[in-house]
Amino acid sequence: MQTPIPAIIDSPYHKEALERIPNEWVSWPIDKESRNANALAKTDLPTKHWKKKMKWPRRPVVFISDPHADAEAFEMSLIAAGVIERKGAGLQNFKLTKYGKSVEVVIGGDCLDKGPSNLDLLRSIAYLYRRKKADVTLLAGNHDLRLRMGLLAIARKKDVGNQHLFVRMGKKIVPLFKEVFEQYLDGKKWDKNVPDEATCRKRLFPNEEWFSEFPFHAAGFLTAEGIDREVRKMQSKVEKFEQHCLAAGLTLRHVYAASMKCQALFLDKKGEFAWFFRKMELVSKRGSFLFLHAGLDDSMGQILLKSGTKYANKAFHRNLKRKDLFGFYYSSIANTFRTKYRDADLPLTSRGVHAIHKAGIKFVVQGHVNRKHGQRVAIKKGLVHFEADITLDTNSRIAEGLSGIGMGATVIDKTHGVVGISCDYPAVKVLSPKELKHIYVE
Structure with missing residues (x-):
């Protein structure tokens, strides 16, 4: 019986695919x-x-x-x-x-x-x-758009609806900032216009009032369960975000500098990855x-x-x-x-x-x-x-x-x-x- 896809080309560059992708097919189990x-x-x-x-x-x-x-x-x-x-x-x-x-x-x-x-x-x-x-x-995808929202949040005036969106990205975004820092900033004068650690923390994190104000701001937009879930999620992320950065060898100054570079790479029209959000459907x-x-x-x-x-x-x-x-x-x-x-x-x-x-x-x-x-x-x-x-x-x-x-x-x-x-x-x-x-x- 005819297979549904072309056979993988027998090549040394495809060795793992040849070994691990099944070459027989069955009716989908329902x-x-x-x-x-x-x-x-x-x-x-x-x-x-x-x-x-x-x-x-x-x-x-x-x-x-x-x-x-x-x-x-x-x-x-x-x-x-x-x-x-x-x-x-x-x-x-x-x-x-x-x-x-x-x-x-x-x-x-x-x-x-x-x-x-x-x-x-x-x-x-x-x-x-x-x-x-x-x-x-x-x-x-949600992980893709979280980056855009986080970068835009720290580029704009803070309000109760946006000030949590950077830290909301959580530990999974830290490797991207590390990659950007190492590939574009390390060994250069990256800290020239980067504020001190306390100022970086203030710009990246939501303020203390956010947790009491957000439920009222979100009422009518999110379900009650959605509001509760968002606040609980942010409590955990605020507590742990800096720890995840430090574990990756990044201070908040490093993260702030990397995020500024990400704005240039992803959000500027001539940025290397500006196509990413532009092509998205x-x-x-x-x-x-x-x-x-x-x-x-x-x-x-x-x-x-x-x-x-x-x-x-x-x-x-x-x-x-x-x-x-x-x-x-x-x-x-x-x-x-x-x-x-x-x-x-x-x-x-x-x-x-x-x-x-x-x-x-x-x-x-x-x-x-x-x-x-x-x-x-x-x-x-x-x-x-x-x-x-x-x-x-x-x-x-x-x-x-x-x-x-x-x-x-x-x-x-x-x-x-x-x-x-x-x-x-x-x-x-x-x-x-x-x-x-x-x-x-x-």
């Missing part, structure tokens, strides 16, 4: 766990919209999500999916395969934090963009599939129905530029790259699901929820989700007890259906077009 024990009965189906013709992406989509600062895992995932082949040793040394020129690569967000090197990963993505005939879509609809980082809520469902994804992405970029950081980061737009459908998140109800189906969306393909044993299909809130964060980055893999470099991808095409490739599952999972039509039914 059991109680993978369906989240929430399969819909026939009587619950949105029949009117479900019976509409299934639409496939115009060209195959290769979805790779949550690379989290691990360039090696990202490039190996492209190799595992048959998109690139390495021309030699080392990163940023590859070319597109014939298959790679025929697909769209969708990066599902969370490029930053956790992994070995934030800057190497960004350079690998930039290198992919520059390949001739490369078709790449970059989606917004909130959602991408291909056929009946909606690609995003996290999930949806009722408000976003109505936006997709009434105005479509082009409008949603335009609204996302306009909101990125707004001065009210609080209003953006706790909005329905930001919920799309943050939600885990908790009580603290903005709600998705049957009303929202109805709108999403009516908009022609039958499946959500997401990252954000990491899985140890490959991709998973689950019905959440009455909507089919393909969970495609398969724990790629090295540091997460160590924490989860997984060995070796993470690699894998989710491929969607009209010939084979949905294909889950992961080095942590013994076979390639394939959900055929025929099986896909019946996934809602018990």
Whole structure:
């Protein structure tokens, strides 16, 4: 039987992928766990919209999500999916395969934090963009946008809605500041215009009144559970942020200097990584599939129905530029790259699901929820989700007890259906077009 992806090219540069990516494939297991024990009965189906013709992406989509600062895992995932082949040793040394020129690569967000090197990963993505005939879509992740919010917060006048956003990034952002300091500032006169330690602390941290003022400021924007969760999270982060910096060999002066350099690298129009936020999209609809980082809520469902994804992405970029950081980061737009459908998140109800189906969306393909044993299909809130964060980055893999470099991808095409490739599952999972039509039914 024909395999769903091209065979990995037999090359010494692909040795690990050849050894660890399965070359046999099986029908996607649809059991109680993978369906989240929430399969819909026939009587619950949105029949009117479900019976509409299934639409496939115009060209195959290769979805790779949550690379989290691990360039090696990202490039190996492209190799595992048959998109690139390495021309030699080392990163940023590859070319597109014939298959790679025929697909769209969708990066599902969370490029930053956790992994070995934030800057190497960004350079690998930039290198992919520059390949001739490369078709790449970059989606917004919560870890990515946290950096932007944090950098903007210390560049603007402090208010109760924004003054916590820098420290809110937490310990996972510290490696990026260390990389930036070492690669751009170390050995230079970095401290010339950097204030003393006490002043840096005042500029980076929220003041003491924030904890009593924020609940009133957030009332009406966040759920009660969301406000409580935010305050508790910040209490922990304020207590520990400086400790994490010191453990990495950084004083708050180092961090402040690195953050100023990050503003130049990421936010200035001519910065080396200015493309990162400029190219980002909130959602991408291909056929009946909606690609995003996290999930949806009722408000976003109505936006997709009434105005479509082009409008949603335009609204996302306009909101990125707004001065009210609080209003953006706790909005329905930001919920799309943050939600885990908790009580603290903005709600998705049957009303929202109805709108999403009516908009022609039958499946959500997401990252954000990491899985140890490959991709998973689950019905959440009455909507089919393909969970495609398969724990790629090295540091997460160590924490989860997984060995070796993470690699894998989710491929969607009209010939084979949905294909889950992961080095942590013994076979390639394939959900055929025929099986896909019946996934809602018990």
